[in-house]
Amino acid sequence: MIRILASLAACLFPGLLLAACGGSDTDPGPGGVTVGEARALDEAAEMLDQQRLPAAALEEPETPQTPAP
Incomplete structure (x- = not known):
């Protein structure tokens, strides 16, 4: 059982690290x-x-033509 949990954690850990690498919307931009x-x-x-x-x-x-008085 512990072996299964350890292998599952080993598979999920790199994915969690990669998910944290993305930039945030609050980071300074141009x-x-x-x-x-x-x-x-x-x-x-x-x-x-x-x-x-x-x-x-x-x-x-078109500019309207006004009649002359």
Whole structure:
């Protein structure tokens, strides 16, 4: 029984060590923001890029002509 628990622990221990190696969202990131904030800003920028305006929305409206008195 102890031998089985020891081999199970030997298999799980490296996995636990590797899981602890990842960076945290609160670690400092680029531009004075945290890693989590930088990821959120990148995701927001990508969402905005995907929502492009139609060409008609970019055209300048015609100025109305007012009749001369």
